[in-house]
Amino acid sequence: MKDRNVSRRGILKVGAATGVTLATPTIFTGAVWADAHTGFTNAPGPDVVTLGFNVPQTGAYADEGADELRAFELAVEHLNGEGDGGMLNTFSEQNLDGSGILGRRVEFVTGDTQTSSDAARSSARSMIERDGAIMISGGSSSGVAIAVQGLCQDAGVIFMAGLTHSNDTTGKDRRANGFRHFFNTEMSGRALAPILSEQFGNDRKAYHLTADYTWGWSQEGSMRTYTEALGWETVNTVLTPVGAGDFSAYLTPVANSGADVLVLNHYGGDMVNSLTQAVQFGLRDLTVNGKDFAIVVPLYSELMAQGAGTAIAGIPGSQNWDWKLENQLGDRYRGTNAFVESFAAKYNRPPSQAAQTCYAQTILYADAVTRAGSFNPCAVVEALEGLEFDGLGNGPTLYRADDHQCFKDVVVVRGKENPENEFDLVEIVNVTTREDATYAPDHPDFQGGELGTCNPGA
DSSP states (O other): OEEEEEOOOOOOOSSOOOOOOOOOOOOOOHHHHBOTTTSBBTOOOSSEEEEEEEEOOSSTTHHHHHHHHHHHHHHHHHHTTOSOOGGGGTOSOOOOOSSOBTTBEEEEEEEEOTTOHHHHHHHHHHHHHTTOOSEEEEOSOHHHHHHHHHHHHHHTOEEEEOSOOOGGGGTTTOOTTEEEOSOOHHHHHHHHHHHHHHHHOSOOEEEEEEESSHHHHHHHHHHHHHHHHHTOEEEEEEEEOTTOOOOHHHHTTGGGTTOSEEEEEOOHHHHHHHHHHHHHTTGGGOEETTEEOEEEOSBOOHHHHHHHGGGGBTOEEEESOOTTHHHHHOGGGTTHHHHHHHHHHHHSSOOOHHHHHHHHHHHHHHHHHHHHTSOOHHHHHHHHTTOEEOOSSSSSEEEOTTTOBEEOOEEEEEEOSSOSSTTOOEEEEEEEOHHHHOOOTTOGGGOSOOOOOOOOBO
């Protein structure tokens, strides 16, 4: 590896129903980006192919970035035949044999997105220009994903998005060279609504604290759509800066607002801090409107649960994947155990949803190149569009051609009241099936953008 460091309760039921300013786009010319003999950017030689892994190594989302990087390293080992194969052995597309990608040994470079769109673009550009990266993956922020996806489109390389949950990534900001395996806020809203109704009822008043960038806006919007459809009233919405650290000033007004639910549209370290402080402020012990006060975190992970500790107990939310899925729900989620065992053998800990997503994206890219018989990004796009696959831990999955969004089951979880160990802090309470999580390509929250055409860079 070359590291440039340039600058991230049992089962209840199954199947129920930024202020981010992007840098000015770089204009990539054929002379700079394209190999005249092959017609596409960074065509590899006969021996080695370089991938770029762009993750938050510092900042509020650094814990997620660290686990992403662990998974990327593991995926490269498996592609190069240096491990037991993990999901390579359960993936329905049995095209990868441990000999690299199309006979080229896989190498990689990394960058630090700093959870900043400008920093992420800079590190991605460096990996493409200076290191010859032919594919970029990673990130734990939708602002970052949208910025880097746009850059990769201009550069003529494939972007396999990491953690990006905003509807915009495969909505108004979709790009032909970009693909998203992670789910989105529309899917979270669909999955959470029936569970929130069951747990808290339909007569509720909600107060939203929302990360002030594209993901937070999207998450709040989806949650309001689905909770207001239940009958909930939105009392107030307040935007908070990413990386605020101290949320006291935002939490103090909640107790006197008349709200009986606090919705924390926060992720990573921000969610850990805001949730911990909300519990310390005694919000969870209040009785408001004759009801026990509730806290909802629409998107979280085991990593965030570890950071929040006992504050996570009883808190509902959604996840893209959970390391216990196959053990608890069976073979539909095959691939989960193979990945968990392989990851734990290397790192002595189970993987997070961040790790599973980034491992899967790397394998999906390598498989697409292999099936296409070419690293040309337009060949890769064609191989991924409309791909139906299984065995990567999420159940049967579709990479929809219309928008390059993956459709699969969505997991609803709740913080355990009495966890057995530091890695088993959430319980799976429901799974919304792929069919119920799927929305139409012309859904209004995903309009305003076009995929356009693949750019090979020439």
